[in-house]
Amino acid sequence: MKPIKTFSLVAVLIAAALASTAFINFKPLKKAAAANKGFAVIELFTSEGCSSCPPADALVARIEKESKDKPVYILSFHVDYWNRLGWKDQFSSADFSKRQSEYSRYLNLQGVYTPQIVVNGKTEFVGSEEGTLRNAIRTNLEKLSSAQVELNISAIDQKQASLNYTVEGADKNTVLQVAVLEKAATSKVTRGENDGRTLSHVQIVRELQQVALAANNGTANIELPHGFDSKNWEVIGFLQNRTTGAITGAARASFSANAIASAAVKEMK
Template sequence: MTGLNPKRAGMLAAAGAALMMLGGTAFAQPLTVVELFTSQGCSSCPPANANLIKVKDEPGVLALSFNVTYWDYLGWKDIFGREEFTQRQVRYEPSLGRSGPFTPQVVVNGGADAVGAASGEIEQLISASGRTNGPTLSLDGGKISIGAGSAPAGSADVWLVRYNKGVLEVPVARGENTGRTLPHANVVHSLEKLGSWSGDATTLPLPAANGGLSTAVLVQAQGGGPILAAAAD
């Protein structure tokens, strides 16, 4: 069998890279999705928040902070907390072997979890979990394009995530973190189910983002199962 000479191989690799860049996210590589369930009312959460900040800019990592509501009774209402984020965490717990939700909790690709507060813990979970390996997924021209593949149990959910890319710092006036200013990475502001994917190539409209928020889309097995594919703008 005749192989390519090194010069020819290099030219083809460069051309492939250029095509990927021209498509924006249309040719995006699979991501590792790291979700941190956290609360400003939880004194154990700041170390996990800080650890998520460390990995948020790693290539191939989509890091998201979901602030939950069940610690609000301690005296501080989390300003980013949403009941739908709490319910997202609750749906994860049975498949992860947990008896109920807790904070902090890091979930990677919807299938593995850790507390996430120890140094290097999130990095280890990312390394062990790898990247999503489901259908191709792209966000381009106001639409979501999902390639053909195998949908667990015949159907998967398509989730739209709007988040504030970067780090936000919140001074806390009451509760367990009184007097502290807590940093948060890539804070999620909204979560919406857009539709479903049955395994056939599918296109869905992508609503325009408001307020300068960034966009991520997740294709995920139903009931809080594994994340099959993810893309972000």
């Protein structure tokens, strides 16, 4: 009986030691996982002049609604090359068409098309493929991100906002892409392929600005588009490799009450 008791005591002590070690190791691992959590930057290339695009616009709207509490960042880029079909997309820009063409080069594609979705700068597919999009989001949320970025808007005036950023894990080929987005809008289309339809959009990119990262933190002046309204707009910033197009980290920032109050004081002066 005595040897059994001794063995039991030793086993208890060993188990306690292992449990203690596991507890000590668990906390930092959990903290690291939280700090490097996965994310999904979803870039939709769309156009009001394209009859195939409304289903993709509706899909990202559903994803946006479902993902409010997740690191899922939707950016809708309206390209301008379908404007020639008779309807000029009011949100379109040649700069956004150029960005899509850059992805064609990054991903070795034969050309551009709409609707197209690119996830984290690495994967592309037809923008209305719901199952493919959901799988891509799930896969990227489960991965650990290699870099992190934090954003804060500190001040706003009539034409610009001051954006403070802190970056970790970015290499020398990485830049900070800053998108100013209108959260939602509708259009009544009177010509072209979507003639007679009222189209709804979410997360519409109105300005895209590239910030060179000379240091791990800094402040950038961000241009605010015509029609800016702090209540219906936000900023999404993401770290992108200039050589591969891969996106390694992302964050969003809202136009806070403090920043707006700062702008009001400036106007009074």
